[in-house]
Amino acid sequence: MKTFQCIVCGFIYDEAAGLPEEGLAPGTRWADIPDDWACPDCGVAKSDFEMVEI
Amino acid sequence: MTAPILILGTGLAGYNLAREIRKLDKSVPLVLVSRDDAPFYSKPMLSNALASGKSAATLVMKTAERMAEELDARILARRQVTAIDTSARQVSLQDGEVLPYRDLVLALGADPIRLPLDGDAAPEVLSVNDLDDFARFSARLDGARRVAILGGGLIGCEFANDMLARGIEPTVFDPAPWPLGRLLPEEAGAYFRAGLEAAGVVFRMGISAIGVDRQGATYRLRLSDGSVAEADLVLSAVGLRPRIGLAEAAAIQVGRGIVTDRHLASSAAGVSAIGDCAEVVGLSLPFVMPIMQQVRALAKTLTGTPTAVSYPAMPVLVKTPALPTVAAPPPAGLAGEWVLTHPEGGLEALFLTPDGSPAGFALLGAATSRKQVLAASLPAWL
Ligand SMILES: Cc1cc2nc3c(=O)[nH]c(=O)nc-3n(C[C@H](O)[C@H](O)[C@H](O)COP(=O)(O)OP(=O)(O)OC[C@H]3O[C@@H](n4cnc5c(N)ncnc54)[C@H](O)[C@@H]3O)c2cc1C
Numbered sequence: 001m002k003t004f005q006c007i008v009c010g011f012i013y014d015e016a017a018g019l020p021e022e023g024l025a026p027g028t029r030w031a032d033i034p035d036d037w038a039c040p041d042c043g044v045a046k047s048d049f050e051m052v053e054i
Numbered sequence: 055m056t057a058p059i060l061i062l063g064t065g066l067a068g069y070n071l072a073r074e075i076r077k078l079d080k081s082v083p084l085v086l087v088s089r090d091d092a093p094f095y096s097k098p099m100l101s102n103a104l105a106s107g108k109s110a111a112t113l114v115m116k117t118a119e120r121m122a123e124e125l126d127a128r129i130l131a132r133r134q135v136t137a138i139d140t141s142a143r144q145v146s147l148q149d150g151e152v153l154p155y156r157d158l159v160l161a162l163g164a165d166p167i168r169l170p171l172d173g174d175a176a177p178e179v180l181s182v183n184d185l186d187d188f189a190r191f192s193a194r195l196d197g198a199r200r201v202a203i204l205g206g207g208l209i210g211c212e213f214a215n216d217m218l219a220r221g222i223e224p225t226v227f228d229p230a231p232w233p234l235g236r237l238l239p240e241e242a243g244a245y246f247r248a249g250l251e252a253a254g255v256v257f258r259m260g261i262s263a264i265g266v267d268r269q270g271a272t273y274r275l276r277l278s279d280g281s282v283a284e285a286d287l288v289l290s291a292v293g294l295r296p297r298i299g300l301a302e303a304a305a306i307q308v309g310r311g312i313v314t315d316r317h318l319a320s321s322a323a324g325v326s327a328i329g330d331c332a333e334v335v336g337l338s339l340p341f342v343m344p345i346m347q348q349v350r351a352l353a354k355t356l357t358g359t360p361t362a363v364s365y366p367a368m369p370v371l372v373k374t375p376a377l378p379t380v381a382a383p384p385p386a387g388l389a390g391e392w393v394l395t396h397p398e399g400g401l402e403a404l405f406l407t408p409d410g411s412p413a414g415f416a417l418l419g420a421a422t423s424r425k426q427v428l429a430a431s432l433p434a435w436l
């Protein structure tokens with residue numbers, strides 16, 4: 001499982017935790033999130049996220 | 055050669071506009087100017103950098119060189135803009151260079167407001183609004199144990215919470231009766247305060263600083279209630295003032311910010327404004343979400359498809375891990391009342407208009423999980 005960070009606001013998407021409030025179940029892979037998904041904190045597009053090592 | 059789209063400022067507004075333009079048009083010439091090193095960084099991360107172990111250097115996501123390459127743009131770093139000539143469509147830099155433009159975008163940001171403090175140490179009060187500020191601040195933080203923070207708004211509270219990660223004792227001073235006064239109703243403010251106090255932040259509400267004196271290696275703050283407080287460092291976070299000076303000198307209409315219509319157009323032909331420096335149809339909202347809405351609309355407009363900006367209701371996240379908080383304040387002056395509920399481990403405040411429809415909210419602690427649902431129920435802001 002990997003972690004991705006929004007490069008604009010710092011929001012972190014952790015695949016293991018998912019985002020249940022947004023309908024992304026724990027374990028949802030980054031690759032399986034639709035391309036039109038946007039950062040819940042700042043609204044940037046999925047393509048503007050980057051992977052971070054934690 | 056055709057004159058470029060010239061963007062003044064390389065903060066989140068300037069750089070994100072350039073990125074959006076490049077998604078739509080690969081060839082239009084782009085030039086960006088910044089008086090700093092023009093690094094691409096996430097400004098919101100300045101106030102949670104200590105807890106995440108970041109330094110000014112590691113906060114830089116991409117250098118100006120890398121951005122120039124990615125954006126296929128000319129980026130002029132460490133260059134100060136001194137004047138705009140809207141009839142000749144050109145901008146002057148301090149070193150004498152003159153830059154022509156086809157379209158000019160003002161993305162100049164905002165200046166931290168400085169309190170009129172007296173005392174010999176008043177000039178040493180820091181504020182943190184960009185990476186250079188953060189570098190100075192973190193250097194001064196080494197060895198500091200007690201930090202006084204002037205201002206209990208979003209940024210002051212975030213820095214206070216973040217300092218706990220370094221074992222610092224932060225004290226927040228604010229003349230308002232409760233913290234986050236612009237975002238939270240009274241009871242929610244009290245709940246927020248209690249949450250941060252439990253983690254170690256001290257609040258001195260209803261009190262403002264009058265002066266700061268040097269006292270050996272520390273500072274002595276003189277306060278409005280006649281008392282004094284000692285601190286190793288004083289951080290000011292009392293608000294921002296949009297940078298309107300260049301626009302005003304060029305006879306572009308300004309109010310609190312640079313005035314624009316829904317197309318982000320200023321009063322001067324070919325000149326737009328976005329980000330913290332702009333006042334869009336009367337709204338100046340110094341946050342990332344409105345900036346993203348603005349840059350998407352303006353990128354379309356500048357590449358040939360005139361597009362008005364729309365604002366959904368945009369909740370503001372307060373990055374205080376001691377008590378996560380998210381707020382979407384109701385429009386100023388709207389009639390209605392706050393209705394509070396107390397779910398386990400949190401507080402939910404809903405602002406209801408006389409007909410019972412929601413127009414704003416504040417969610418604290420466990421209640422923050424309702425953010426998406428509630429945000430979708432609010433009317434659009436623009
Ligand atoms: C500590 C902190 C935490 C924050 N947290 C959040 C958050 O969690 N969520 C959120 O939504 N928002 C947050 N914000 C607000 C958000 O970061 C800002 O709204 C946003 O970054 C502003 O971007 P900007 O591009 O408009 O301005 P800036 O980033 O200030 O950019 C201004 C640019 O203009 C350039 N410039 C100015 N004058 C000149 C000149 N004369 N010549 C040349 N260049 C010039 C500067 O060099 C800079 O490149 C936070 C702000 C701070 C300070």
Ligand SMILES: [Zn+2]
Nearest residue numbers: 006009039042
């Ligand atoms: Zn984001």
